Amino acid sequence: MRTLNVALGARAYPIHIGGSLLDRPELILPHLKTRRVVIVTNDVVGPLYLERLQSGLKALDVGVGTVVLPDGECHKDWQTLNLIFDALLGDRCERSTTLIALGGGVVGDMGGFAAACYQRGMPFIQVPTTLLAQVDSSVGGKTAINHPLGKNMIGAFYQPRLVLADTSVLNTLPPRELAAGLAEVIKYGLIRDPEFLEWLEINLDRLLEREPEALAFAIERSCSNKAEVVAADETEQGERALLNLGHTFGHAIEAGLGYGVCLHGEAVAIGTMMAAELSLRLGWLSATELARIESLFRRAGLPVTGPKLGVERYLDLMSHDKKVEAGRLRLVLLRGLGKAVIHADSPAADLAAAIEARCA
Amino acid sequence: MRTLNVALGARAYPIHIGGSLLDRPELILPHLKTRRVVIVTNDVVGPLYLERLQSGLKALDVGVGTVVLPDGECHKDWQTLNLIFDALLGDRCERSTTLIALGGGVVGDMGGFAAACYQRGMPFIQVPTTLLAQVDSSVGGKTAINHPLGKNMIGAFYQPRLVLADTSVLNTLPPRELAAGLAEVIKYGLIRDPEFLEWLEINLDRLLEREPEALAFAIERSCSNKAEVVAADETEQGERALLNLGHTFGHAIEAGLGYGVCLHGEAVAIGTMMAAELSLRLGWLSATELARIESLFRRAGLPVTGPKLGVERYLDLMSHDKKVEAGRLRLVLLRGLGKAVIHADSPAADLAAAIEARCA
Numbered sequence: 018m019r020t021l022n023v024a025l026g027a028r029a030y031p032i033h034i035g036g037s038l039l040d041r042p043e044l045i046l047p048h049l050k051t052r053r054v055v056i057v058t059n060d061v062v063g064p065l066y067l068e069r070l071q072s073g074l075k076a077l078d079v080g081v082g083t084v085v086l087p088d089g090e091c092h093k094d095w096q097t098l099n100l101i102f103d104a105l106l107g108d109r110c111e112r113s114t115t116l117i118a119l120g121g122g123v124v125g126d127m128g129g130f131a132a133a134c135y136q137r138g139m140p141f142i143q144v145p146t147t148l149l150a151q152v153d154s155s156v157g158g159k160t161a162i163n164h165p166l167g168k169n170m171i172g173a174f175y176q177p178r179l180v181l182a183d184t185s186v187l188n189t190l191p192p193r194e195l196a197a198g199l200a201e202v203i204k205y206g207l208i209r210d211p212e213f214l215e216w217l218e219i220n221l222d223r224l225l226e227r228e229p230e231a232l233a234f235a236i237e238r239s240c241s242n243k244a245e246v247v248a249a250d251e252t253e254q255g256e257r258a259l260l261n262l263g264h265t266f267g268h269a270i271e272a273g274l275g276y277g278v279c280l281h282g283e284a285v286a287i288g289t290m291m292a293a294e295l296s297l298r299l300g301w302l303s304a305t306e307l308a309r310i311e312s313l314f315r316r317a318g319l320p321v322t323g324p325k326l327g328v329e330r331y332l333d334l335m336s337h338d339k340k341v342e343a344g345r346l347r348l349v350l351l352r353g354l355g356k357a358v359i360h361a362d363s364p365a366a367d368l369a370a371a372i373e374a375r376c377a
Numbered sequence: 378m379r380t381l382n383v384a385l386g387a388r389a390y391p392i393h394i395g396g397s398l399l400d401r402p403e404l405i406l407p408h409l410k411t412r413r414v415v416i417v418t419n420d421v422v423g424p425l426y427l428e429r430l431q432s433g434l435k436a437l438d439v440g441v442g443t444v445v446l447p448d449g450e451c452h453k454d455w456q457t458l459n460l461i462f463d464a465l466l467g468d469r470c471e472r473s474t475t476l477i478a479l480g481g482g483v484v485g486d487m488g489g490f491a492a493a494c495y496q497r498g499m500p501f502i503q504v505p506t507t508l509l510a511q512v513d514s515s516v517g518g519k520t521a522i523n524h525p526l527g528k529n530m531i532g533a534f535y536q537p538r539l540v541l542a543d544t545s546v547l548n549t550l551p552p553r554e555l556a557a558g559l560a561e562v563i564k565y566g567l568i569r570d571p572e573f574l575e576w577l578e579i580n581l582d583r584l585l586e587r588e589p590e591a592l593a594f595a596i597e598r599s600c601s602n603k604a605e606v607v608a609a610d611e612t613e614q615g616e617r618a619l620l621n622l623g624h625t626f627g628h629a630i631e632a633g634l635g636y637g638v639c640l641h642g643e644a645v646a647i648g649t650m651m652a653a654e655l656s657l658r659l660g661w662l663s664a665t666e667l668a669r670i671e672s673l674f675r676r677a678g679l680p681v682t683g684p685k686l687g688v689e690r691y692l693d694l695m696s697h698d699k700k701v702e703a704g705r706l707r708l709v710l711l712r713g714l715g716k717a718v719i720h721a722d723s724p725a726a727d728l729a730a731a732i733e734a735r736c737a
Contacts, residue, residue: 106526111701136699137532166466172497339496
């Protein structure tokens with residue numbers, strides 16, 4: 018087991034990464050406020066892992082309630098969030114009860130937001146079960162639900178007390194979900210870690226074959242990048258926005274297609290290609306560098322072109338982005354491989370051309 | 378104009394108290410992040426004061442959007458909260474846009490919670506228009522909506538950047554609402570300010586006659602008490618709970634009758650009498666002291682006995698209270714006038730008798 022620390026002062030917390038951590042509830046115990054938890058999961062992950070986590074905690078004399086949500090991004094809404102509140106209140110959970118999110122990004126985002134709001138804040142632990150959640154969404158305290166007009170529009174910054182990333186559970190992850198997670202892994206290389214990007218180009222096949230050593234390294238390196246950024250800028254006043262490479266385009270694709278049609282990681286891969294196309298047009302990225310990014314995504318099994326929504330529709334959906342400031346779209350672009358920047362004044366023609374270039 | 382400061386470090390903010398402050402939008406300007414605001418109000422307060430605030434801000438070149446909610450505690454729910462999110466997204470409000478809550482406690486609680494969640498947090502200003510909101514709910518950052526099983530169960534601690542309390546607007550406040558606000562004013566005297574309690578016993582009639590000098594003093598003294606408690610314990614780990622005198626009983630009454638039947642301040646008055654009855658039975662309060670409290674509430678036009686829900690129903694509803702810890706009900710009781718304490722182990726028979734004693 019490897020342990021990283023997210024350095025956030027009074028809200029600092031550890032990330033444990035390793036095999037079979039689900040069977041080690043003693044790692045959770047020191048982070049509980051009282052011996053009472055509610056595990057929030059979904060109807061795909063629940064049947065696989067809920068019983069193991071639950072019985073382990075019960076054996077340590079912890080009272081365990083459970084909430085099983087319907088699976089999928091299309092359920093990341095008010096109605097489903099209310100199922101959690103109904104259960105917490107129905108079970109008379111106290112504000113000292115700990116909420117454990119067992120699942121992928123959707124479960125983590127909703128569980129975290131429910132924990133942030135229930136009685137104005139209850140303790141919260143992330144047990145991410147997808148690669149995407151292990152390398153990205155479970156770390157850093159962003160929680161949210163979607164609104165028909167925009168992804169993750171209603172939420173809170175609310176840090177967990179512990180992230181427990183059991184790499185063994187990735188063995189049951191469908192290949193498409195593994196690929197979606199790799200999109201966020203590759204993102205860290207692109208925005209701030211060129212050495213890691215080279216490692217990924219060499220070792221991508223090992224990750225696709227789910228070689229435990231390679232996965233553990235990639236997860237730790239990703240979390241370590243994320244922890245550094247989050248510690249420097251918890252509430253995204255500046256640098257943290259760089260973690261959103263490809264996300265403004267990607268969120269437009271997710272909202273435009275209807276949530277759940279395209280996986281978040283897939284949308285991020287397409288969005289990253291659009292950001293790269295725009296960077297190329299601004300003279301910041303060479304054609305060779307763009308080709309290297311495309312090749313890596315393709316090898317990972319990720320899409321590199323988006324749906325034909327029309328440029329106008331893309332721009333309309335992108336105008337709801339949380340990074341919009343004084344009506345100006347602010348995009349994360351690349352000034353070479355391994356260096357992302359925030360840019361506000363892309364010429365409209367270049368932006369449109371970049372989107373067009375990546376619409377299949 | 379008097380100005381108090383809520384000392385919360387990086388989240389510190391001023392409370393301005395005075396006549397006709399609605400006509401002084403220049404007091405708001407320095408607290409905006411950009412020259413764009415959305416005013417959230419309701420269909421009772423809006424027709425009276427929205428135009429004045431809106432036109433004043435527009436004259437200072439501030440872009441102003443508005444959201445008018447249906448009035449009343451029964452609308453403090455998800456559905457109504459979503460009206461705010463729909464409007465914010467429909468208007469493409471950015472996370473730098475400021476939300477201004479213009480209204481009483483319900484508008485402030487919902488506006489504040491919407492601001493806490495929109496894009497994970499937008500700037501927020503309180504312009505309270507009821508006595509209750511001016512002396513209590515607008516100060517201290519508690520925001521929330523109700524759940525059928527409990528009041529204020531879903532919410533956030535989220536501080537405003539400014540509280541602007543215009544005492545002139547109290548002239549249009551219905552007498553019943555004025556009385557409800559006085560319940561919270563009297564509360565400060567009872568829990569920690571015996572000198573203020575004596576002042577209230579002498580000057581209550583001046584408040585009921587809405588004498589500006591007297592109102593301004595009572596509001597400032599109340600806010601000053603609240604600001605001290607909040608600065609010492611922002612997220613209610615300890616002392617802040619004392620502000621909840623009468624609230625555990627009161628919330629049970631509000632939920633038991635259905636939200637909106639009884640005003641919050643009325644429920645707090647009844648709840649305070651129940652807490653006083655229990656304190657009497659524990660030997661902490663004399664019959665004379667209890668009579669002084671009852672007399673003050675009666676003079677203010679407040680109810681001093683609650684609905685006959687039955688003791689079992691009271692206890693059931695109270696068991697959802699946010700102060701419940703390890704299954705034990707923790708109540709705010711009085712050890713004399715001007716000194717509140719948190720108490721966890723009231724004998725069941727005394728608690729039942731205290732409730733019975735105050736059920737009409």
